[in-house]
Amino acid sequence: MTRTGNSFLELLKIDVEENPVIAVVGGGGKTSLIFQLTRELVEKGKKVIITTTTHMAYDPERPFAGNVDPDGIQRLLDRYGYVIAAERQGEAEKVSALPLKEMEALTGLCDVLLIEADGARQHPLKVPEDWEPVIPPFADLVVSVVGLDCLGKPIRETAHRMERTAEFLKKSMDAPVTPEDVVKIASSICGLFKDVEDRVYRVYLNKADTLPEKEPAEIILKELLEKNTVAAYGSLKEASEP
Template sequence: MYFRRGAGDPCISGSFAPMKQKVQKKNLEFLDALRLSTEEPWKLALVGGGGKTSLIFRLTEELVARGNQVIVTTTTHMAYEPERPFARDGEEELVRKNLREKGYTMAAAWDGSSEKVAGLSEEKLEALFSMGAFLLIEADGARRLPVKVPKSWEPVIPKSADLVIAVVGLDCLGRPIEEIAYEPRELAAFLGKKTEEKITPEDVLSLATSKRGLKKAVGKRRYVIYLNKAELAPETAFSLAKTLQERGYQAAYGSLKEGWIKRGEER
């Protein structure tokens, strides 16, 4: 597959700041581009590279704006943001209070050694979901690096999860594996490359579609691929998303930093 790179596709590196701006109604919303219905609450697990937390809170923002309630949690570790409502250990009374007052809450254990929030049990997740809120679960860690291949125990997708979104940061393109991957040796082995070799669009396709890659442990759940940081390589992002859809996968590309998203068939 030939991937066309436009004048705006330098494949440069760039830092990512968690998105704080308000939802821009002029753009297609992330819920719609990812084809996430809001008719009934669902349990969504997010896996893959950096950008999962930002995508979680973007979806939370859109869900709350539509009058829904959302619980954000993790099965691994997740950065603690003190400005957000938080129910330690998923304490149900506080969860209900935050949902009533804010429309959403984080609900997780607390890991004092890392000063991050940590995972809850499967039973606790079920108890939270029984409250009638949408459940968004960060089920993988990448230390904010754009790509990774899961270790033997990863990802930690709850048995009851309805769907999985895999996130890939396109700032990986054209850069050496050793610079942009979480556990570079494992990703290099998966791709059959050396750690000093660069990531190509074909590598992204392999990672996103393999059951040893980001599709690991998905099973029969609905699976969606989101290509983030598309502002760095818009033509390549479109070609990748289009190719994924032609191969039978649901895909979207966009920029959490700039606040836009497109479906795989849309340029």
């Protein structure tokens, strides 16, 4: 499925009534996807809390709660419809994970909890290390993100954990990334399906606007569908533009 007027919730077949705790993993674009989902959910009247099990950039222009104070969070939710809840040390440019019990307590304060659960340092592709991703046990649904701008480019230029990615694909780090590589990474328990277990799983292929033709994206979608994986492609950049 491409993004042709559908909301991202519809595009990825996300039912927040059934799956209100969503973890986002994979390559660059996770934060953008989280804020896109937040916009759609707030427009529907949902109260949304955003948090992380790793790190996120701190944005002083967004509502932020540095501790799990239910009254303070409720005031921010009433005013903005959403809030970012995480730990921040002093004037740090990054926020980090709350203790797990405090994070789980957030689920009782909102309709939907969106969790950035992985890091990629803006690279479009990654194969996780042993300790990654950091999906909390109470997550209901996992969305993995892959940037389609990785296609045709060397692994060493496009992959976070490039050595691990090359080893997983059994290729040299100078080999170009193919649609088949993306399918393998997105669907493998050693790739982006790692630690998903029995949770609902979705794949979002970002930066489709960088492709001269959409055929590679269609190939990836078709092969993921054959593996019973719901996936969609589009552009978060285009979605954020007026």
